[in-house]
Amino acid sequence: MGMRTSAPAIPAPVLSRLARRALEEDLGSGDVTTDLVVPATTTVRATLVARAAGVVCGLDLARTVFLALDPSLEIQLTAGDGDRVEAGAALLTVRGPARPILSAERVALNFVGRLSGIASLTRRYVDAVEGTGARIVDTRKTTPGLRALEKYAVRCGGGHNHRLGLSDGFMLKDNHRAALAAAGRPLPDAVRSARQRLGHGVAVTVEVDGLEQVAEALEAGADSILLDNMTPEQLARAVAQVGGRARTEASGGITLESVRVAAESGVDLISVGALTHSAPALDVALDFDWDA
Amino acid sequence: MGMRTSAPAIPAPVLSRLARRALEEDLGSGDVTTDLVVPATTTVRATLVARAAGVVCGLDLARTVFLALDPSLEIQLTAGDGDRVEAGAALLTVRGPARPILSAERVALNFVGRLSGIASLTRRYVDAVEGTGARIVDTRKTTPGLRALEKYAVRCGGGHNHRLGLSDGFMLKDNHRAALAAAGRPLPDAVRSARQRLGHGVAVTVEVDGLEQVAEALEAGADSILLDNMTPEQLARAVAQVGGRARTEASGGITLESVRVAAESGVDLISVGALTHSAPALDVALDFDWDA
Amino acid sequence: MGMRTSAPAIPAPVLSRLARRALEEDLGSGDVTTDLVVPATTTVRATLVARAAGVVCGLDLARTVFLALDPSLEIQLTAGDGDRVEAGAALLTVRGPARPILSAERVALNFVGRLSGIASLTRRYVDAVEGTGARIVDTRKTTPGLRALEKYAVRCGGGHNHRLGLSDGFMLKDNHRAALAAAGRPLPDAVRSARQRLGHGVAVTVEVDGLEQVAEALEAGADSILLDNMTPEQLARAVAQVGGRARTEASGGITLESVRVAAESGVDLISVGALTHSAPALDVALDFDWDA
C-alpha cells in the first residue's frame, strides 16, 4: 500500500536517461551471444526474484530498462519499492520476445541489486533504533552519478535524506571552522552573516568536535548541531546542553552494533555514510519460464 | 614504479567527463557554505590520506576533479594507482585557494574511496590464491555508468577483466541453453554456427551447471568453460575432464573464505561479482594544513 | 568588495557547459562574416560596457565564453557581479585576435544583458522595501535551462532564493489543498504526515488564499505561510494572526508600485515572479579600440 515507500518517486525522464545510459554501457554494439543463438521468434516469461530477504528498490527503473530495449514487452510489478520481502519473493514479471529480456537482464539486476542493497541496509539501521525517536539519515558519500537514485533507496529503507548537495543546505564543518580561525573571524558572526544571505528554506548545521564547541554553535543560531565522533556519553551530554534549541545529529563511525546506543543518547538524527558507500548488493535474479 | 598499475589507464576525455558530471551533481548551483564563510583569498594545502590500509585507486581522477573546478590548483601525486598503502599514507597533495579545494573534496573522496575499495578487496582475493595459478576476474555486476572505472580498479588490485560488455565476448549461459532447448536446437551446433559469424578476436565461453554438460561444451569448441556453483570436488573433476582443452572458470558464490580451496581445484579463472557489487569503500580523507 | 555579491558562485563546469552550448547555438558551422573579412592577424582590445545604469551580473560567464572560443585571449574584469554601475561603466576588457572576440560578442552580451536585467530589477525591488525587514525572493518562474544562472542573478541584485526546484522545498499550494479536499483528507494531518517523511532540512510552506485558512496552516505546523493575492490590509491581519509562529510570505501580483505597501504589512518575504519571467535586459555593448 501507499505508505510503504517514502516518496517522492524519481521522475520518468531521469529514469529513462539512466536506463538508456546503462544499456548503452553494457550492450555496446549489441549482444553477440543472445542474437546469435536465440531465435528472434522465441518468447519467454521471466520473473525477477529476491534470492535473499531484504527491502526492494528500483522496480520502476527495472521496468524502464526493459521497455527501453523493447517497448512491446509486457511488465507487471508484483512488489513495490520499499516492500520488505523474503528470499524467493517475486518482484516483477516480464513477458515477450526472449532476446531483449536476456539482453537487458544484467542492467536491470545491477540497478535493483544495488538499490535494494542500500534500502535493506538502511532498514536494518532504522529497525535498530526503533522506538528511540532517532532518525537514520544518509550523507553525500554516494556513487558519483547515482545520487538521486541512492537517496531514493535510503527513503525506501525508511531512512531520511540529508541535503541533496552543496546548494541546498549550509553545513559548517571542521575545515570551515579552521578556515575561519585562519582568517581570524569568529564563527558565530560568520554563521549569522551567512544566514542573512542564504535562502530562507536553507537549514544551517554546525559541526562540533567537542562539547566545548556546543555553546558557540548555539550562539551562532544553528538549526542543527552535528556531533562528530563522540562517545555515547558525550552525545548524551551534548543533547542535554543543547536542550532542544537545535536538532542534534550524531555522525562518524557509527555501525549497526553501536547505533542503538547512540540513538539512546537522545539525538534527533544519526547519519551513516555506509548506507550508500558500503552497502552490499541484495542478491536478485531473473528466473525464466520457457514454457510460458 | 611502472609495474604497480595494471594498465591501461582510463583515457583523459573519459576522466574529464566523469569528473564534471560528478561535480555538477554535488555542487548544483554552488557551495553555499564555503562561498559564504571562507574568504576568496584564503589559501591552503590539503593532503589526501588513507585512513586504513589498502590498495589505492583513482588518484588521476581525483586530480582531474580538482582541476575541473579550478585549473590553477597545484597537485602532486605521492602514490600511484595500484599501490598498497598503510593507514595514514599520503596519496595526493593539493595547494591553492581554499574554496575550490573544499568544494571538490567530497567528489574526489567519493571516487577514490569507492575505487580503492574495489582495488583493495580484489587484492585480498588475489593474495588468497597466490601460487595456485588461478586468476581473479571481475564480472558485469558493476555500478551502472562506472563500468570502465570499476574494471580499472580491479586491474589495480591485481585482478583481471572479463569481457567489458555484451559486445566483446560470447558467453552462453544457462538461459541461452534453455532457449536452445526450447527451440530444439543442439548446443554444439549453435555455438559452432555462432563462431562462424563472430569476430575472430571474440572468445567463446560456455557455462555448465553440472559435470554432465562439460563434454557438450568441449564438443562445442568453447575457449572457456564456466563452471557455475560447483563444489571444490566438482571443480577438480571438471578440470580433469577438460584436460587443458579449454580454460576453466569457477563462478558463483565464492567468498574470501572459499576462494583458496576453489583455486586449488586447478581452475584457470575465478570470477567474483562481489569485487564490484559489494566492496566496501576504503576510508580516505582530506587533511588540511592552514599554515602552509 | 566581497559583500557586493550574494554567494555562492556558479561552479566552473556549469559555466563552461552553458558557454559552449550557447556558442554552438549561435556560431553553427562558423562565423561567415568575420572569417571572410577580418584578417586572422588583426588584433584588438574591446571593452564590455553598460549603456544604462544597473546591477551587473554574468561577468565570469562572459569570460568563460570568450575563452571557450580562444583560450589565448587576455581578459580583465573591471567590475564584479553584483556591482551597481552607471551608464558608461567599463565591466570587462578583452584583448587579442579580433576574430574570436567578434564571433563571441553576441553570446557574451546576451548572457550579461539578461542576467544584469534580472539583477537590476531585483535591486529596484530590494531598494523599494529597504528598512521594512522584508526580503525579496524569487520563484520557479525562470527560463527553462537557465534556472541556476537566473537565481544567481537574483542574489546579485540583493534578493534571496526560494527553493531551487520541486525536490528541495515542500510547498502546499491551492491545488494540493483541493486534491486533499477531493480525497477527504484534512490538511493538517497530511502536512504533519509529510513532514515525518521529508528530509529534516526541507522547509514546509503552506499557501493560504484567505484569512480563514491561516489557523489551519499553523495547526499543520508550517514553517512558512504563503499569503496569496491579499490586500495590504489582509496581509497585516494575517501577520498579526500568525504572531511569529511561522514566516509569512506575500505573493501574487506585486509590482514595484505596490511592493512597499506590502512590505509594510510586516511580512517576512515577498516573492516576485517578474524578477525572472519579465525582466527587461540591461543594455550592454562591446566597444572596440582598433588602435590598441
Added chain:
Amino acid sequence: MGMRTSAPAIPAPVLSRLARRALEEDLGSGDVTTDLVVPATTTVRATLVARAAGVVCGLDLARTVFLALDPSLEIQLTAGDGDRVEAGAALLTVRGPARPILSAERVALNFVGRLSGIASLTRRYVDAVEGTGARIVDTRKTTPGLRALEKYAVRCGGGHNHRLGLSDGFMLKDNHRAALAAAGRPLPDAVRSARQRLGHGVAVTVEVDGLEQVAEALEAGADSILLDNMTPEQLARAVAQVGGRARTEASGGITLESVRVAAESGVDLISVGALTHSAPALDVALDFDWDA
C-alpha cells in the same frame, strides 16, 4: 485554420529534448510536495488558460512536457500556436492522474508564458506597422539555448526571422567596418570577395551608420542595407537613395511608440531586439477541475 501559424514547426526531437531538460531542472530528484500529499489514484482535468489577452505560443511544447512525465495523460489542444486569444481563453486540456499534471505544471507554464510573451509583443509591433509594407524581424538577442523556440514565437506573432546564427547570413557590422579600415582594405572589395566564397543562398547585409556610407554599401553589392540608429528623416532619405537596389532595414532603439513612424519611412524591415530580450511573459495558468 492553417494560416494562423507562421511555419515551420519545431521538430519533435527538439521539443522532446527541451522538455526533458526543463523537467529534470525543475523536478530534480522528485516533487516532494505532490508525491507526499496527493494520492497516486487521484485523477483530475486541468485547463491551461490565458489570464490576459495575447498571442499564444508553445502549446505543442506544453503537450510534450506533460507526456514526458506521463505518456498516459490525455491532452487536447483547444487553441493553436499563433492564435490571438482573449483573457480567459482555454488553450489546452489535460486529463489523467493528478500527480504528473501537478508536477509538470510549472515547466509547461514557463514555456507557454515566455513564448506567448514574445509572440504577443511581436504581434503588437506587427499591428503597429500594418499597411506600411514594413516587416518586423527579430535579432540574435535571444535567450542562450532557446533560440529556435524564440524565433518560432516571433513567427507565431506575425514577425519574420533574421538569420538563425552566424553561419547562415553575412552581416558586415560597424566593427567589421572598423577592422577593414584598420587593415587598410576597402569595404566594397572585401564584400565582393567574400561573396565569391559564400554559399549562393547566403544573403549579404551591410550596416551603415550614416547616409554617407549608403553609396559604398550599394557599390559593395549588398542585398540588404541595415540603417542603424537613424531618425525617421534619415531613414526616408536612405530609402530614397537606395532606390530599390537593396532591401532596407531600420535597426536600433525602435520602440512600440516609434515603430510606426520608422515604418512610414518606407524601409522594408524593422528589427527589434526587445522582441526576444525584453518581452514580459504572458500570464497563463492551469485551472484544475477536481470533479471531472
Added chain:
Amino acid sequence: MGMRTSAPAIPAPVLSRLARRALEEDLGSGDVTTDLVVPATTTVRATLVARAAGVVCGLDLARTVFLALDPSLEIQLTAGDGDRVEAGAALLTVRGPARPILSAERVALNFVGRLSGIASLTRRYVDAVEGTGARIVDTRKTTPGLRALEKYAVRCGGGHNHRLGLSDGFMLKDNHRAALAAAGRPLPDAVRSARQRLGHGVAVTVEVDGLEQVAEALEAGADSILLDNMTPEQLARAVAQVGGRARTEASGGITLESVRVAAESGVDLISVGALTHSAPALDVALDFDWDA
C-alpha cells in the same frame, strides 16, 4: 529469413540516439519548405527503393528515424538488413501524414545509402574470396561517431569484425615494435608480459613487416599474425612458416582486383580499410504515391 543478417543488431537506445541527433542536424529549427507548402492534412504512402543492386543495411534505423519525427507513421519493412537486392527493389514502406515523411526523407536515405554502400562493397570482397576459406574483416578506419553502425554494415555484407576499439584487442603494430626497440626491450618478452595482464578474452595480434619477423611473433605467442603489405608469394611463405600455430592476416593495399590472389595464399583473414573509409553510397530513393 534469419540467416541473412550477421547479428548482433544495434541496440534500440543507440539507434534512437543516432536518429535523433541526425534529425536535429538536418532539420535545425524546422523544415521551411514542407511546412509552408504541404497541407498538414495531406497523407501519402512512400516506398524506400534501391536504385542499384547491392546489399541493404540500415532499415531498422530508417524506421527509427521516421518514428522519431512522428510516432503515428505506419512502417513496414519489405526487406531485411543483409539482403541482396536488385535495382528497383522495395525495401520499406511508410504511410501517414506527408509532412514528417518528407522532412525525414534525407536523413533516412543518408543512413541507408551509406550503410548499404559498406555492406555492398563488403559483399563484393566476400564473394571474391569465396571458397578460399579466407574471411574479410574490417579495420578501425571508420567514420568518427558511426563505428558501431559501420561494423554492423560489414557484418551485413558477410564480412567479420576486427576489434571494436583499442580496449578489446591487443595489436602490436610497427610503431610499438619501434618503441620497444628504442627502449631496448625484446618483443617476445614484452608481449608475454602484456598477456599476463590482459583479460583472458583479449586476442593478441602481432604485425610483421617481413618474413624475418614471423619467428619472433610466434615466439611471442601471438594468437594472430598480421602480415603487412606483403606480396602473394610472401604471404604464402609466411602462412607456411606459421604452420597453423597462429591465425594469419593479410593487410595493406588489398583491392577487389588483388584480394582473390591474396586469399589463395592461405591466410585466414584479409583486412580491408576501404570497406569503411572509401565505400561509395548505394543509390537509394524514396518514391511517393500520392493517390494511396
Added chain:
Amino acid sequence: MGMRTSAPAIPAPVLSRLARRALEEDLGSGDVTTDLVVPATTTVRATLVARAAGVVCGLDLARTVFLALDPSLEIQLTAGDGDRVEAGAALLTVRGPARPILSAERVALNFVGRLSGIASLTRRYVDAVEGTGARIVDTRKTTPGLRALEKYAVRCGGGHNHRLGLSDGFMLKDNHRAALAAAGRPLPDAVRSARQRLGHGVAVTVEVDGLEQVAEALEAGADSILLDNMTPEQLARAVAQVGGRARTEASGGITLESVRVAAESGVDLISVGALTHSAPALDVALDFDWDA
C-alpha cells in the same frame, strides 16, 4: 596564405566536442596495447604525412584530437586546410610522450583522411569546370553527425555550400510539387505565399524536371531553378529560357566525366552529392621518428 581556405573555420567548441566523442569511441576504457608495451617515459616525434597527392583538410581538428588526449603535446602545422599537396608532404608534427600520440593516431588519421578525401574530390570537380563560371556545390547527402565538417571540407576543396539544412533554405522539390498537385494548389501561388512568411534571407529554389516547368518556376519568383537530371542540351535551353532572371543549377547524376559539358551549358551551379556521400579517403599516415 590566408586565401587558400574557404572560411569560415569550424568553431573551437565544435572541434573539441567531435574530437572527444571520437576518442571515447575508439579508446573505450583504454589502449591496452600501447599502455602495456610502451614505457610511460618514452618520447617521440611523429609527422602526419600525405601518402597521395590531394587537398588536405582537418589539420586543426587533428591538433584538437592530440591535445584532448594530452595537453602537453607540442604540435606544429606544416600545411593548412585547403592546401594542395604532393604525395609525401608533411602536414603536421607532434612531439612528446609516445603513449598519447600512439593512442590518438587512428582518430586523427580517420578525420584527416575522410575530410581530405572530400576536399580532394571537390577540387577535381572544381578544376574540371575552371573557366566556365560554374560553381561546384554540395548537397545534404552528408554523413549523419558530421555535416558541418564535411561542408567545411567542400569549401577547402574550392567548392561552395548549399543550404546547411532544412531550416536555412527553401527548396521545392518534385515531391512537394506532387503534394501541391494532390492538394489542387497552383505552384506559383504556393511559392509566393511561402515567401511572404519566410525570413528575408532565405533563398527560394524550385526544382524542375522538364523544360515545360521552367516558366512556372519563374512565375513563382524563384531565386534559383534546379534543373534535375537534364542532358547538356536541355540545360542549355533552360539557361536560355531563364535568361538571367534566376540562378540555374544542374543536378543529378553528374560525374567527373560529364561535369565539364554540363558547366558549358552556362548553368551557375552544379551540385554533386558524391562529394560527400562517396568520396574515397585520402591516404594519410603518421610517421614516427624514435631518435628525435
